[in-house]
Amino acid sequence: MYSLSFAFLFILISVCNTVPTKSSNGCGYDACNLGDPNKLNVHIVPHTHDDVGWLKTVDQYYYGARNNIQHAGVQYILDSVMHSLEENPDRRFMYVEIAFFWRWWNEQTDEMRNKVKQFVNEGRLEFISGGWCMNDEASTHYNSIIDQFSLGAEFLRDQFGECARPKIGWQIDPFGHSREHASILAQMGFDGLFFGRADYEDITQRSKTKNMELIWKASANLDRQSWLLTGVLPNGYSAPGSFCFDLFCDDQPIMDDPHLHDYNVPERVKAFLDAAHNEANQYSTNHIIMTMGSDFQYESANQWFKNMDKLMKYVNAQQTNGSNVNVFYSTPSCYLYALNKANHSWTSKTDDFFPYAHHPHGFWTGYFTSRAALKGYERRSNNVLQVTRQLNAFAKTNLRNSTFPLSEAMGLVQHHDAVSGTEKQEVAFDYAQRLADGIDSAVDVINRAYSKLLPLDEKIPPKAPQFLCQLTNISECLPIEGKNQFTLTLWNPTVHTISQHIHVPVTKKYSIRDSTGHVISADLIPISEPTKNIPGRKSFATNQLVFKVILPALGFNTYYFELKTDNEDISITHNEECILQNEYLRVDFDDQGNLLKIKNFKKNIVVPFTSQGFYWYSSFPGNNSQSEFQASGAYIFRPNSSDPQPVSDKRTITCIKGEIVQKAVIVFNKWTSQEISLYDDSKGVEVEWTVGPIPICDKVGKEIILRYDTDIGNQGKFYTDSNGREVLERIRDYRPTWNYTKVEDVSGNYYPVNSRIWIKEPNRQFTVLTDRSEGGSSIHDGSIELMLHRRTLYDDALGVGEPINETAYDQGLVVRGKHFLIIESPSSSALYHRVASQRLYMRPLATYSLPQLSYADYSETYRQTWSALVKDLPLNIHLLTFEQLDTNQYLIRIEHYFELNEDTTYSNSVTFDLQKLFQTHGIINGIVELTLAGNMPVNDMQRLEWITIDKESSKMDKPKMMSVNDLNIVLNPMQIRTFRVTVE
Structure with a gap:
């Protein structure tokens, strides 16, 4: 003990022992x-x-408001970190959530901005991931994942250039x-991925x-386009035990004056060396990572x-x-680069990391459904x-800034x-x-776009604005009620002509003229009692018009809707x-x-x-004191x-x-019902479910499921999608990676279903x-069972501090949604579930208007049909x-949205002419293919090469350079290609 203390006293006065750094x-x-x-x-x-929101709102977190809920103020964190980086050029810091950094950046002086740019250019401040938020991976759709990453990546590129590219x-x-999320990151040009949470059994085996x-x-x-070096961090994402130096941590600081009674350098160094060696026992190279920080830390970065x-100085002195x-x-990034240079061959994985459990009774599968209305x-x-x-682009209204509020809100909600x-x-x-x-x-952008697309004479903009009716799912559209x-x-947002069935709630009877002026057939269907209640x-609407477009x-x-008096022939039995x-x-x-059977005549x-x-x-009402007392809550389904x-x-x-x-229309009780519909030309069955108020x-x-029990012998296997794209096989009570x-x-058998699930x-x-x-x-x-809605009475002790007990109008929240059922042969199912699922997520957008014009005057004033395409794309x-x-x-x-070997026709590569998308714009005179995030040309992408234990290399061929002389785009199954196009 005395010799060790003496050694540290010697180090303290020595000038030759310093922290090894790399300028x-x-x-x-x-x-x-x-x-x-x-x-x-x-x-x-x-x-x-x-x-970017959790216990407090994103605004409250940024400004440090309502610290009685949680002490957190992001603006102070960023202020403090920048000051500390300025103090010592050897220091490093990383930052993730661009939603916060964007706010902070907008408040800074030019002097501070220049300092931050210098930190970035010197590698002292590094942006990691670079999305608007750190998004969820279970209940997010791939379209929105890509968008939120692109939003952050664009900001970083525009403000900092290449040095800030994550x-x-x-x-x-x-x-x-x-798995799809990892694939998306790889397609954005990322070299690796680190995360803090994996199943407790998985981590035990891996360590x-x-x-x-x-x-x-x-x-x-x-x-190989989707390969990604992936690492599970050693301490979640916190510092090793006893080494948290944050304002609100109780761990001992480094007290390095040997003349003081509390001098603790020897024991602190020993504890750190022990922590390093213990961690090294779980990892396969001579490089390990220690995350120094946690939630909302570094408000006092110094x-x-x-x-x-000090810690680095004294630990390195022990060499x-x-x-x-x-x-x-x-x-x-530097840790990953060191792994890349370590000349190591890596094991590989092809499944995903769902479901996640932190102990035997703690499966985080409830949040797959929590807040179903928000989802x-x-x-x-x-x-x-x-x-x-799309409307802004095709109408050439150049109002991108006006779409930012919705883009930014969507970026936050992916959190x-x-x-x-x-x-x-x-x-x-x-x-x-x-x-x-x-x-x-x-809606303002939509109106500006339609003011150019609708009038036959663009000098005469529409006098009646377009508006959304966002409550038509409960058969309510108040502005049109009683109108003559x-x-x-x-607006059809797909590149294919589509057939769609439309529901319009009405208080009167109307005839409907299509875009050619012909009166089209419509059913006047009574609105169900569960809907009206x-x-x-x-709404006073008691009926809805149903028609095909x-x-x-x-x-x-x-x-165009106008009043009429004749009756519809509707048959109703009870x-x-x-x-x-x-x-x-x-x-x-x-x-x-009771649903007895569904028959597919064609097959x-x-x-x-x-x-x-x-x-x-029934939700388990535990007190969370031990694993066996784990309660069901916002995160946990038990x-x-x-x-x-x-x-x-x-x-x-x-x-x-x-x-x-x-x-x-099938009513089970006062709080559950379903409407099962078959349309005249439909190849699937629509199930509209209504749940709530849950008593x-x-x-x-109570956690409510809708269950479909059939005689299909699926032998424990079922299939679920990953973020709306590729589908993975699941086996009941089984994990591909470890002995479950x-x-x-x-x-323990629940999985996220973003768009589809099947048995066969x-x-x-x-x-x-x-x-x-x-x-x-x-x-x-x-x-097959799908959880629709949840109302729990206990918190699951994982931080949110509340049960998932949503209310509205002084009672439990009512949620309504849809399922779509497909009965097919496995060989032909993909054609139906791929197309139908894509159209469920990207449906026609309905806008209403109240023009004070007869149909004759309206048709002479406004264009009633328009398309950007002369011919559908494949x-x-x-x-x-x-x-x-x-x-x-x-x-x-x-994107090509079919997988390999799903369909004999549509799982093949496809070629189309990109110019066809710009037939209303002019001639493409410039094109650059970009990575998926849209922040770098693919030809500039240089991903690190990795070698597996099977001697496979991740190296890929360089993509072909695009030219305006050849705009034929080839897409392979599940491939997404991104372009920046300039048009004359």
Whole structure:
């Protein structure tokens, strides 16, 4: 002890022992200290994790308001960090959430901005991930993931240039990790991904075998384009035990004056060396990472940096006494680069990291469904955003800045405590308000665009504005009620002509003229009692007009409504057998409202249903003191029993048959009902479900599922999508990566369902499509269940501090959504589920107007149909992004949305002429292909090469340079290509 103290006294007065550093030669990998090849290199990574909303709103977190809820003020964190970086050029810091940094940047002086740019250019400040937020990976759709990354990447590129371009994904806090998300990062040109959470059994196995870092082969279709070095961090994302130096930490600082009684350098150094060696035992190279920071830390950055400076100094000094530990400031990029240079071969992985559990009873599968209404609103808001961008681009209104409020709101809502449903109720309201305000701004853009597209004479803009009716899902559109005439304009955002069935709630009878002036058929269908009784519904409408439209690709049709007096021929029966039938399908119900079977006539496939309906799991009411007492809450799904209870022992059925639609309205009780519809030309069955207010007068939390029980022998296998794109096989009570211990029969088998789930036999496949993200599974052979809504009474002790108990109008919240059922052979299912799912997420946008004109005058004044395309693009192509950047420049993303070997026709490569998208704009005279985030030409992308233990290399061929002389674009299955196009 005395000799060790003496050694530290000697070090204190010595001038020759200093922290080994590497003076920056630039940014990125060029700025990296790669350590000593003969030592254990400890990369110290200072960081803060700043949720863009969780316990407080994003505004409150930024300004440091309401610290009684949680002490956090991001503006002070960034102020303090920049001052500390200025104090010592050896220091490093990384930052992630651009939603916060953008706000802070807008408040800075030119002097501070120049300092920050210098930090970035010298590699001292590094932006990691670079998205608007650190997004959730379970309940997010790939379109919105790409958008939120692109929003942040554009800001970084414009303000800082190439030195700020992120190369590493940093998903340290999301609750499970999707394969598609990793693939997206790889397609953005990222070299690696680090995260903090993985299943407790997975981590135990990986730490024993030193496989905490691996090559994630993140696509079954894109091969090496999707490979990503992926690492599980050693301490979640916190500092090693006893080394938190934040303002609110209780760990001892480095007290290095040996004349003082509390001098603690020897024990602090020993503890650090022990922590480094313990961590090294779990990792496979002589490089390890230590994350120094946590949630909203570094408000007093000097406190952190001063202690880390000392710690590194004294730890490295022990090398003279034989220590092999070399510690220095680093960043995630530099740590990854060091791994790349370590000449190591890596294991690989092809599945995902769902579901995530932190102990045997703690499966984080409840948030797959939590706040189902917000999940639905987020998906619908994305629909509005994409249509607004298209209208702005095709009308050439150059109002991109006016779409920013909705883009920014959507970026925030992708956060892992936003669309996930794991925020406090007040914060959820704030997210919804931001989306609503963003949509209001989008409506202004829509009106400006239609003012150019609608009039036959552009000098005469429409006198009546277009408006959205956002409550038509509950058959309410107050502005049109009782009007003698109104118009409905439908914009089709897809590159294909589509057939769609439209519902318009009305208080009177109307005839409908299509875009050619012809009166079209419509069914006047009574609005169901469950709909009319939804709390908060203000409409007097008792009927809805249902009619079919054919919409042009990337274009609109306008439909003119005017009063009429004749009656519609509608058949209605109550509590009798009911058969819904068209030329493709037959759906049978008995007189008790039980779904008996669905038959596909064309394929001669019948799927009988042993039962179909609503059930509820009772939420476990634990006190969270130990694993076995884990409660079900916002994050956790833990049912009290593996056998859910039916919501009702009986039900009623009303059978409604018109020419356009046939419908079975099935009421289970006062708070659950479904309307099962078959349209005249539909090849699938629509199920519109309504759940709520969920009763809790019995003091029992309830988690509501809609279950479809068939005779399909799926042998424990089922299939779910990943963020709306590729589909993964799931096997009940099984994990591909480790020997799974079955503890929770139900929640341990739940997976995120963003768009589809299916079960199959060799000749039959039953697929359910969803209109939002839901948790789902096949708990028993032949069965698919999807969780629709949750109301729990206990907090699960994971931070949010509230049960998931949503209310509205002084009672439990009512949620309504849709499923779409497809009965097909496995060989032909992809054609139907791919197309139908794509159109569920990107539906025609309906805007209404109240022109005070007769139809004759209206048709002479306004264009009633328009399309940007002369001819549809191939069916397996989807236009993901069409956005005007400035007067003559556009950002385009085109995707092939079929997988390999799904369909004999549509799973093949496809070629099309990009000029066809610009037939209304002019001639393309400039084109650059970009990475997926849109922030770098693909020809400039130089990803690191990795080698697997099977001697496979991640190296790819350089892409072909684009030229305006050849605009034929080739797309392979699941490929997304991004272009910046300049038009004359």
